[in-house]
Amino acid sequence: MTMLPLPAQKQLTTMLGHPVAENPIDRMFDAVFAHHGLNWQFWKCDIASEASLAAAIAGIRALGFAGACITVPYKVAAIPFLDEVDADVQAIGAANFMTIEAGRLIGHNNDGKGVVKAIEKVTPIAGKRVAMLGAGGAGRAMAVELAWAGASHMTLITRRQVQGEEVAATVTKASGVPAVWQPWVGEAKIPAGTQILMNATHLGCAPELESIPLDWGQITPDTTVVDVITNPRITPFLQTAQDKGLPIVDGVEMLVQLAMQIFSAWTGIAADEAVFQRAVAQALGESA
Structure with missing residues (x-):
């Protein structure tokens, strides 16, 4: 046989x-x-x-x-x-x-390296003021890499003060870029002058598709909105940004x-x- x-x-x-x-x-x-x-x-x-x-x-x-x-x-x-x-x-x-x-x-x-490449397909990072929602393992890498890519200032918006302050200190130590923690209470408030706004939380991921509690009032038309979520490609966060005519970067491109x-x-x-x-x-x- x-x-x-x-x-x-x-x-x-x-x-x-x-x-x-x-x-x-x-x-x-x-x-x-x-x-x-x-x-x-x-x-x-x-x-x-x-x-x-x-x-x-x-x-x-x-x-x-x-x-x-x-x-x-x-x-x-x-x-x-x-x-x-x-x-x-x-x-x-x-x-x-x-x-x-x-x-x-x-x-x-290379979390942050993927993010930098994805964002720079849409807008330059150098000289931009960045606000990030969340600062977990992925968020801290992205924050440091964005600073290394030339961001001028970083605001970490988190519910946990210890986490936010620790990541802000890590960013400044690694890059010299000023970074601060801002508390997330109720609807997140985005600092005036923010030019890149990133969601680094799990809010919006399938199947729950949760909306991010966020005050969109201070977000200007030149703000690029970024999401790390990979499924769906267009999250509720990005859909709201698109509906307002804002440029977006999706998590699938980062992936x-x-x-x-x-x-x-x-x-x-x-x-x-x-x-x-x-x-x-x-x-x-x-x-x-």
């Missing part, structure tokens, strides 16, 4: 976070892997609590994964379980992906920009943006 050769075991990659169900990253990466003929696969892993995080990261090492993404709420909590972190993680204090080299887990952060960098770090293959854009549009049901 002729024995058919069995295919090689797929090379696994993953994302650790909670929740992860609505994120299209797995379908995007799997489509890109297939496009390049790679026998790779991407798994989203919902890690329900921080108590399970150490075991999950140990599993990545033990099972020989090729790489992993880290998403909310574990971008800070994951760092002690890594073997090494790069200079960006040291400055920002959060990691959003890891490479694995000879069994060593190395943490990196594409950072995913391209992660793909190249994992595979050594130059990323083709058209392939990523097509894959994520299909994942979101935006194209056939």
Whole structure:
């Protein structure tokens, strides 16, 4: 009897976070892997609590994964379980992906780099005053990278004073750019003169599609409105901005920009943006 050769075991990659169900990253990466003929696969892993995080990261090492993404709420909590972190993680204090080299887990952060590329497709960052809603693991990376990209001032609007003040101090220490905390009580108040307004919270994510409690009264027509949410592409926050005629930057564009960098770090293959854009549009049901 002729024995058919069995295919090689797929090379696994993953994302650790909670929740992860609505994120299209797995379908995007799997489509890109297939496009390049790679026998790779991407798994989203919902890690329900921080108590399970150490075991999950140990599993990545033990099972020989090729790489992993880290998403909310574990971008800070994951760092002690890594073997090494790069200079960006040291400055920002959060990691959003890891490479694995000879069994060593190395943490990196390109959250902000993806955001900078996405925003600069719409408007320059240099010299702009930025206000950010939320300052979690993703928000702190974005705040630092926006400062490194030339933002002139940063306001962190959060409900937790300790978090907001700590991230503001991190931004100033890393970049020299003035950064301040502003309390978020009831409807968020946006400082006068804000030119880039970013939502770095989970408000607006599918399936809840929550509106952001925000006073739009002081937001001027030249303000660029940015959202980190990846599903849906146009959140209630961005829809309101569009209805007011404001320029917007969506979270899907940010995801594409950072995913391209992660793909190249994992595979050594130059990323083709058209392939990523097509894959994520299909994942979101935006194209056939």
